[in-house]
Amino acid sequence: MATLLNILDYSPIDEGSNARQALLETTELVKRAEELGYHRFWVAEHHHVLSVAGSSPEMLMMHLAASTKRIRIGSGGVMLPHYSPYKVAENFRTLEALHPNRIDLGIGRSPSYRIVNRALNETKGKQLSYEQQVQDVYKFLTDGTSEDHRFNRLIATPVIETVPEMWMLGTGTGSAKIAAANGTAYAFAHFAKPSSEGLDAVALYRKHFEPSLVLDKPRVMIAVFAIVAETAEKAEELAKAFDLWLLFVESDNPPPYYPSVQTAIKRGFSSVEKETVIKNRKRMIIGDAEQVGEEIKRVAELYEADEVTIIPNFFGADNRIEGIELLAQAFGMH
Template sequence: MQLGILDQSIVHHSYTSTDALQETLETLQLGERLGYRRFWVSEHHNSPRVAGSTPPVLMAYLAAHSQSIRIGSGGIMLPNHSAYKVAEDFRMLETLYPGRIDLGMGRAPGGDQIAARLLNPANTFQEADYLQQLQHLGHFFTDSIGTDKGPIYAMPQAPGTPEQWILSSSGGSSSIAAKLGHGLAVARFINGFAHPSIVETYKNEFQPSAAFEQPRVMLSIVALCGETSEKAAAMRKYVDFMFLQMNRGDMHTAHPYEEIMAYEFTQREQDILGKHQGRVVSGTPHEVKTQLTALAEKFEADELMLTNMACPKEDRLKSFELIAESFREA
């Protein structure tokens, strides 16, 4: 089973954005040493708790500080941008780091509607426009589009094309990924109720492309692994607290770790957290490997993309190390 890491550059209590991005770099370099196949970064806007707002810029920095691990976006929220500009950004990355760049794409705003409007005032939030952007992107990557004045080139002309993946937390995008011949990344870390039927639809409708002759499925999940059950439970409590903040629409306040550990969830909050349960696997190395393996089989996943928003940094990094070690064991 191939493993990857999705990093969101979380700004924890007492962190600066610089601290968060430095931790992203440390996570990347650890992942490469441990043999993780991919390292993706997310796109979020108007949230002081998340420093990762511009994947292409951060990807260039990360690729320059690594050797072979694939660097990608998880994802570019395409309606926020011009498809032409995305093509140029990722062709530049592919030219600088050939064979190492992934373009994961989604259609969520990655923030609130205000930020989405500011990023792209022409954004209509309509599926038809998203589909047209994807089609245009394909043409820009293959130099196969133009006007009556001549061809249009997305520069630089790269030696290859970034590997393209469609992010999906529900059924609709799986058909899009299939028809375009892209990889499918199932975002279970966003929607804990995401069902294997997403993959079934994708595989049934898949049309081979130059990048993917066969369907390719990635499952993304929050994975929290501790050397002891107590350590895993502490990470789980931290992440659960963040889920409650997201549920309240509060991604502005960073609470101290000690405060979160001392917090007691109300019954109502426990009921809310029950709805997020499917987004997370947690426990000791054996327990986490067992859960991840079962999910991979259930979703017929070729790869697992793991994310971890927990704190402190040492526990979070150790979690990735323990999971990698558990999958290396016979």
């Protein structure tokens, strides 16, 4: 089974660099990804994570779509509970109007840090259920009509002929049910929860899928952390730096950058940290292009996935570009 290959980029801020540079590096990465034949390029929404420049996916998407010609550009994802479904639909219709048949709306519900959640929601009264919000976005994106919808006569503008693809992002059966009920595509975050729960979620999604105006049959994507280098030894070095970033980012005092390989080697890990590193390694695919390619194919077959999205979240813009080049070569894409 041929599996489409995509990229999700966080716009990492490397040690010694800054946020502007990180966003420019994301732009170079998407251009190279398009040349190499990757199918989609998504960007993330992370708040108050000072080592990552990707906080506003819609804004970055507009820039990336204008910087490329063919590759699909998407959000991985928009954290819907923080926002008005009507406004989200208008943002994505604007993107789709300017770049028809190239825009993906990936929807998630991560609350982020408590202080972020408070800042994004402090002026709101009652909060809609996530299920209702998803239904609302679907209605506004597709001009769906239903007599009992509270905004039945409301149209999201601009009015356009094409519709962005809708993807529900998730780590379990809850999101899979919502994706199935609304007839959207489903992306499972294997990098967050590499467990049998993913297989259950994907099976449930396929079983209960209801065709919709945006999708006629189930479509499954699996997302993985992938660290690819010319040799397995170099990949292992890059992985050590990523191990340290994951430890940092999940601690009380994360630094405002991705640590370099030298920093990771020099610092080392305590015995408690080593246990966490071993657990985190289950979330990654590490090695040379052939090793990573084989493991991606194995994961894709396990889930019977239509697409695999790699997150090349490792130190150094040159290393990231080399990684996606090597992988494209291994998959015979270019």
